[in-house]
Amino acid sequence: ARMGHNSPNLLWKITLNFTDLHVSKSLFSLLLPSPHFSVCVRAQMGDRKVDQNGPMRVLVTGGTGLVGRAIEHVVKEEGGAREGEEWIFLSSKDANLMDMGETRAVFQKHQPTHIIHLAAMVGGLFKNMRANLDFWRNNIYINDNVLQAAHEVDAVRVVSCLSTCIFPDKTTYPIDETMIHNGPPHESNYGYAYAKRMIDVHNRAYHQKHGRCYTAVIPTNVFGPHDNFNIEDGHVLPGLIHKAYIAQKEGSPLVVWGSGTPRRQFIYSLDLARLFLWVLREYHEVDPIILSVGEEDEVSIKEAAEAVVEALGFKGQVTYDTTKSDGQFKKTASNAKLLQHHPNFTFTPFKQALKQTCDWFVANYDNARK
Amino acid sequence: FIGETEPMRVLVTGGSGLVGKAIEHVVKQEGGCLEGEQWTFLSSKEANLVDLQQTRAVFEKYRPTHVIHLAAKVGGLYLHMKENLHFLRDNLRINDNVLQTSHERGVTKVVSCLSSCIFPDKTTYPIDESMIHNGPPHDSNFGYSHAKRMIDIQNRGYFAQHGRRYTAVIPTNVYGPYDNFNFENGHVLSALMHKTYAAKKEGTPLQVWGSGTPRRQFIYSLDVARLFLWVLREYDEIDPIILSVGEEEELPIKDAVEMIADALDFKGQIVFDTSKSDGQMKKTASNAKLRRYLPDFTFTPLSEGIKKTCDWFVNNYDIART
Numbered sequence: 001a002r003m004g005h006n007s008p009n010l011l012w013k014i015t016l017n018f019t020d021l022h023v024s025k026s027l028f029s030l031l032l033p034s035p036h037f038s039v040c041v042r043a044q045m046g047d048r049k050v051d052q053n054g055p056m057r058v059l060v061t062g063g064t065g066l067v068g069r070a071i072e073h074v075v076k077e078e079g080g081a082r083e084g085e086e087w088i089f090l091s092s093k094d095a096n097l098m099d100m101g102e103t104r105a106v107f108q109k110h111q112p113t114h115i116i117h118l119a120a121m122v123g124g125l126f127k128n129m130r131a132n133l134d135f136w137r138n139n140i141y142i143n144d145n146v147l148q149a150a151h152e153v154d155a156v157r158v159v160s161c162l163s164t165c166i167f168p169d170k171t172t173y174p175i176d177e178t179m180i181h182n183g184p185p186h187e188s189n190y191g192y193a194y195a196k197r198m199i200d201v202h203n204r205a206y207h208q209k210h211g212r213c214y215t216a217v218i219p220t221n222v223f224g225p226h227d228n229f230n231i232e233d234g235h236v237l238p239g240l241i242h243k244a245y246i247a248q249k250e251g252s253p254l255v256v257w258g259s260g261t262p263r264r265q266f267i268y269s270l271d272l273a274r275l276f277l278w279v280l281r282e283y284h285e286v287d288p289i290i291l292s293v294g295e296e297d298e299v300s301i302k303e304a305a306e307a308v309v310e311a312l313g314f315k316g317q318v319t320y321d322t323t324k325s326d327g328q329f330k331k332t333a334s335n336a337k338l339l340q341h342h343p344n345f346t347f348t349p350f351k352q353a354l355k356q357t358c359d360w361f362v363a364n365y366d367n368a369r370k
Numbered sequence: 371f372i373g374e375t376e377p378m379r380v381l382v383t384g385g386s387g388l389v390g391k392a393i394e395h396v397v398k399q400e401g402g403c404l405e406g407e408q409w410t411f412l413s414s415k416e417a418n419l420v421d422l423q424q425t426r427a428v429f430e431k432y433r434p435t436h437v438i439h440l441a442a443k444v445g446g447l448y449l450h451m452k453e454n455l456h457f458l459r460d461n462l463r464i465n466d467n468v469l470q471t472s473h474e475r476g477v478t479k480v481v482s483c484l485s486s487c488i489f490p491d492k493t494t495y496p497i498d499e500s501m502i503h504n505g506p507p508h509d510s511n512f513g514y515s516h517a518k519r520m521i522d523i524q525n526r527g528y529f530a531q532h533g534r535r536y537t538a539v540i541p542t543n544v545y546g547p548y549d550n551f552n553f554e555n556g557h558v559l560s561a562l563m564h565k566t567y568a569a570k571k572e573g574t575p576l577q578v579w580g581s582g583t584p585r586r587q588f589i590y591s592l593d594v595a596r597l598f599l600w601v602l603r604e605y606d607e608i609d610p611i612i613l614s615v616g617e618e619e620e621l622p623i624k625d626a627v628e629m630i631a632d633a634l635d636f637k638g639q640i641v642f643d644t645s646k647s648d649g650q651m652k653k654t655a656s657n658a659k660l661r662r663y664l665p666d667f668t669f670t671p672l673s674e675g676i677k678k679t680c681d682w683f684v685n686n687y688d689i690a691r692t
Contacts, residue, residue: 130531131531132526132527132530132531133524133527133528133530133531133532134527134531136520136523136524136527137466137470137524137527140462140466140520141466144459144462144463148459181505181506182504182505182506183503183504183505184503184504190523190526191523191527194520194523198458198462198516198520201458201512201513201516202455202458202459204454204512205454205455205458205512205513206455208454208455209453209454209455209456210455
């Protein structure tokens with residue numbers, strides 16, 4: 001295992017047989033100061049000898065969504081894929097991951113060595129509020145099926161996708177990775193939140209029982225091309241972009257739901273995709289990692305609306321419908337862990353990323369999900 | 371909803387376990403069953419509730435109007451520590467299968483069974499019903515704990531989306547006849563009873579795992595059963611309710627060991643193996659909510675409950691789960 005965490009100058013390469021794993025775990029706890037540092041060791045498990053030096057076969061569930069498309073872009077257009085690697089982008093047409101049989105079948109078919117697990121039932125504030133039970137049940141099934149199927153095909157890595165909206169509602173700020181389970185999530189999306197939190201519980205349990213290095217990332221609010229721009233069900237930025245586009249066409253005011261005062265950290269989908277690839281290749285902890293711009297880049301919904309107006313050249317009136325729910329007031333997350341591991345990463349400036357997204361939406365209006 | 375004007379048809383999942391058998395006793399021997407009611411006690415032999423099809427089939431067969439949901443993958447401290455993944459996954463499936471099938475078939479009420487071991491580890495005491503999700507559970511059984519906590523989430527979801535009045539109870543440490551008395555996998559009191567019995571037979575010392583200092587509130591299975599029936603009939607909230615003796619009844623494992631030795635008339639040496647894990651030091655739960663509803667409920671005194679359980683164990687050694 002390569003440990004860049006506490007001792008950046010040390011490079012340990014240790015190959016263990018499965019039977020050595022328990023002895024070696026206590027060795028690691030002697031070497032490492034943090035008792036909660038779950039290190040992933042390379043181990044040969046079961047019948048399948050997974051050669052970590054061989055090319056990866058990566059299965060991306062939810063491959064046609066906002067983040068999946070961004071990863072596909074990075075892999076295919078930005079040289080994100082390495083020689084000999086195979087990248088497969090799954091959509092719900094290929095398999096209904098809520099069904100164990102279909103999940104197993106698609107994993108058996110592709111025999112992935114690595115999985116980026118993005119598939120989920122997702123939605124914006126208002127959709128969540130209507131259907132917490134469904135969000136909980138469907139996501140629990142998807143996640144359990146994917147992790148178990150991955151384990152069964154002996155995949156070495158699964159990187160799942162959580163979200164900062166799953167953190168405790170009553171909390172100190174900034175939120176960090178250690179705080180996920182420290183209290184109930186916001187009432188508006190408790191179903192989704194608890195289901196996503198369970199991924200972290202599953203990861204720890206798979207590590208404890210089988211030594212698996214399955215982990216998760218925690219992005220803040222993601223935006224970009226290929227998002228769901230549906231006004232009722234989409235997230236805040238695509239919702240605003242779509243509304244502003246229509247308002248512009250019809251010469252009507254842009255009505256922003258809520259007061260505009262809640263604050264968010266927005267991360268561009270392409271930045272997230274680049275970071276996902278780094279996590280897949282270089283991040284070896286079972287504990288999750290927040291992927292976000294810094295706290296100082298948090299903006300209010302009002303500022304985001306104004307940036308959308310600017311990007312689309314909208315000249316009409318902007319009003320705020322305060323009868324609509326605001327959702328959580330803030331969810332300020334710390335990206336200190338990311339910066340510690342990956343100090344040189346540069347985020348796309350917000351206005352630039354927003355402009356690119358708006359341009360994409362206008363150019364692809366007919367095909368965009370709305 | 372069905373079942374509101376017709377007599378109840380109650381399905382008890384996990385009906386052959388510690389609590390299931392106690393409910394059966396109360397229903398059949400103590401007049402717990404009302405005129406015209408039908409009570410079915412399921413065991414895993416009849417249906418594997420981890421499997422959705424089998425769950426649906428057994429609900430189709432018995433067409434319950436009410437469900438007491440006790441079935442779970444359970445065990446004592448040492449089994450949990452080894453099997454968090456298994457306990458997490460299987461219990462999530464069992465609970466979803468039972469609750470969703472109940473909903474699909476229009477079951478009026480489901481009373482599920484949580485446990486005080488699922489509460490946050492770092493907490494103030496006493497623990498009460500509002501605190502379930504306030505922090506991570508103890509590390510020793512995180513898989514089981516998270517899965518059980520989710521029952522409460524599901525109950526809230528079924529109510530918000532479908533108006534279902536599904537709820538849950540939270541007992542502290544339950545003990546009684548028909549428990550799992552296995553040394554390795556059983557809960558503390560049952561395992562100790564078996565060990566004491568064996569030590570007495572073999573003339574060896576009684577080896578208690580851990581220091582004996584952790585504190586617990588023990589509740590006799592028949593008391594849990596009587597309270598379960600009250601919850602099924604009278605308790606209307608979606609939020610769960612703790613079923614326990616009071617905080618003042620909490621005592622160290624050591625004291626319970628002495629009661630067991632008395633009950634089994636064990637005269638040998640008692641040794642505490644402190645190399646074995648103690649688990650949580652305490653999980654003191656408040657029964658204030660229960661007392662508001664049932665100020666006059668009388669719990670079986672611990673020494674009496676232990677004596678009855680030990681007598682049952684000695685008389686039923688051959689059929690007891692060991």
